[in-house]
Amino acid sequence: MEEFLRSMNGKEAAVLGIGVSNRPLIGLLCKAGACVTACDKKTREQLGDTARQLEEMGVRLQLGEGYLENLTQEVIFRSPGIRPDLPSLEQAKAQGSRLTSEMEVFFEVCPCPILAVTGSDGKTTTTTLIAEMLKAEGKRVWLGGNIGQPLLSMAGEMKAEDFAVVELSSFQLMTMSKAPHVAVVTNVTPNHLDVHKGMEEYVSAKENIFLGQGKGDLLVCNLDNDLSAAMAPKAPGKVRTFSRREKVESGAWFENDTIYYNGTPWITREDIRIPGLHNVENYMAAICAAADYIRPETALQVAREFAGVEHRIEFVREVHGVKYYNDAIATSPARAIAGLHSFDQKLIVIAGGYDKKIPFDAYGEEACRHVKLLILNGATAQKLRQAVENAPSYPGCGIKIAEKATLEEAVQFAYEQAQEGDIVTLSPVCASFDAYPNFMTKGRAYKEMVSRLSE
The missing domain is CATH 3.40.1190.10 (Mur-like, catalytic domain)
Known part of the structure; x- marks a missing residue:
C-alpha cells in the first residue's frame, strides 16, 4: 500500500464517477500527493456540497455531459458502471494512460x-x-x-x-x-x-x-x-x-x-x-x-x-395477520423465482421496475404456480403481465393481476386485498432505476410504506 501511495505522488489521476465507492479513493489520492480530476455526469448543482468539499481538497472537477472528454491523465480510475471500451477511454489508453479501478x-x-x-x-x-x-x-x-x-x-x-x-x-x-x-x-x-x-x-x-x-x-x-x-x-x-x-x-x-x-x-x-x-x-x-x-x-x-441481509426476504412486519417481506434485491427473474420458492403458500407479490432487457418467460410460469395476486408497477409492468398471461399454466391457475402507477399505490392495494394468513412480498424481478437510484432505496421506501399501514 505504501508503495502504491508513493507511486501516485505528483501524478495526474482521473477518477471517473463521484459515487460512494470512489470518494474514499479521491481522498486517498489527494493525501498521496496526486493531482486529481474527478469526473461525473452530474452537474455541480446535482452534486451539491460534494462538489464544494472536493474542490476544498484541491480536486479539479469535470462535470456534465462531457465529463469523459479529453482524458489525458497518467492513471484513470474507472467506476464499475462505466464500460472500459468507451471511445474516450480507448483513446486515453492509446495515448499512454493506465486504466484501472479501486478494486x-x-x-x-x-x-x-x-x-x-x-x-x-x-x-x-x-x-x-x-x-x-x-x-x-x-x-x-x-x-x-x-x-x-x-x-x-x-x-x-x-x-x-x-x-x-x-x-x-x-x-x-x-x-x-x-x-x-x-x-x-x-x-x-x-x-x-x-x-x-x-x-x-x-x-x-x-x-x-x-x-x-x-x-x-x-x-x-x-x-x-x-x-x-x-x-x-x-x-x-x-x-x-x-x-x-x-x-x-x-x-x-x-x-x-x-x-x-x-x-x-x-x-x-x-x-x-x-x-x-x-x-x-x-x-x-x-x-x-x-x-x-x-x-x-x-x-x-x-x-x-444469522438473520439475513437487508432486502433479502427480509421480514418487515405483520399487520392484521398478514406478513410483509422485503425482497428488493430480487432484481432478476432467477432471484425472484428463488424468493417465490422460499414460502409454502401462494403469495401476494409486488413486482416491476426498470427494463434490463432480460426475458421474463420463466418467471411468468413460476408466478402462475406460486402467486395469487401479482401487483405490477414501473416500466416493465406490461412485459411482466404478458409473460404471465403467455405462460402454459396461466389458464385456470387462478392468478390475479393488477397494475398500479406507483409503489405506494401497490402497497396500499396489497393491504386492501390481503386477508389474514397471507404473505405480501416486494419482489421486483427488475432493477429499480425507473423510479429509484438503486434497490436499497426502493426496499427502504417499501419498508417505510409498510410501517405506515394502520393496525
Whole structure:
C-alpha cells in the first residue's frame, strides 16, 4: 500500500464517477500527493456540497455531459458502471494512460488472503456468510467490494493474518487480471444485458474471478448451474463444487435436509435461520470457500444466529395477520423465482421496475404456480403481465393481476386485498432505476410504506 501511495505522488489521476465507492479513493489520492480530476455526469448543482468539499481538497472537477472528454491523465480510475471500451477511454489508453479501478488496485496491494464471490444471484448473502463464519472462528475480517464498502482506503490497516472477503460484480470483473486466493461463482444466469453486449461478454467477465489464479488457489462453483459448472475445467487451481442434486467429489451437497461437506454432515436445513432452498445453496458455497479456516461447529453457530441481509426476504412486519417481506434485491427473474420458492403458500407479490432487457418467460410460469395476486408497477409492468398471461399454466391457475402507477399505490392495494394468513412480498424481478437510484432505496421506501399501514 505504501508503495502504491508513493507511486501516485505528483501524478495526474482521473477518477471517473463521484459515487460512494470512489470518494474514499479521491481522498486517498489527494493525501498521496496526486493531482486529481474527478469526473461525473452530474452537474455541480446535482452534486451539491460534494462538489464544494472536493474542490476544498484541491480536486479539479469535470462535470456534465462531457465529463469523459479529453482524458489525458497518467492513471484513470474507472467506476464499475462505466464500460472500459468507451471511445474516450480507448483513446486515453492509446495515448499512454493506465486504466484501472479501486478494486483492481486493492487486489494489487492487499496484504492478506482475498476470498471473492461473484454470480448472478446470491453473492451478497454468500459473501456475508463467509465473513460471518470467519469472524465467528475468531479471524479479523474486512468485508467489502460490490457489497457497498470500498476497501482500498483500508488496505494500510490490514495484516497478513487477516482475511478480505469481497463481492465482485461483472462490471468490476471486466478488466480484472489478478485473482483472489478463493473464488466463488454462485451461479450464472442472464443479467445486466442492458449494459453487457451479450451473454458471452457477461460470462467472460464472471470468469475473470478465477482465470488469474495459481495452482494453490481455489475455485468454488455451483454444479447445478450449467454456466457455472462449465467453468470448473478452466480453473488453473483446485476446484470445489456444491450441489443440491447429487453428491460431489470435492465440496458440499444437500441430502436428507442436511448439508454434507466432503462426506461429513455440517448443518441441517432446520439449523438455517433464513428461509429458502436458495439459501441452502448459499451456505454450501460459503462452507466450500471457508472450510480450510473454520470448524463445522462454527458454521452451525452462524446458521442458527444469522438473520439475513437487508432486502433479502427480509421480514418487515405483520399487520392484521398478514406478513410483509422485503425482497428488493430480487432484481432478476432467477432471484425472484428463488424468493417465490422460499414460502409454502401462494403469495401476494409486488413486482416491476426498470427494463434490463432480460426475458421474463420463466418467471411468468413460476408466478402462475406460486402467486395469487401479482401487483405490477414501473416500466416493465406490461412485459411482466404478458409473460404471465403467455405462460402454459396461466389458464385456470387462478392468478390475479393488477397494475398500479406507483409503489405506494401497490402497497396500499396489497393491504386492501390481503386477508389474514397471507404473505405480501416486494419482489421486483427488475432493477429499480425507473423510479429509484438503486434497490436499497426502493426496499427502504417499501419498508417505510409498510410501517405506515394502520393496525
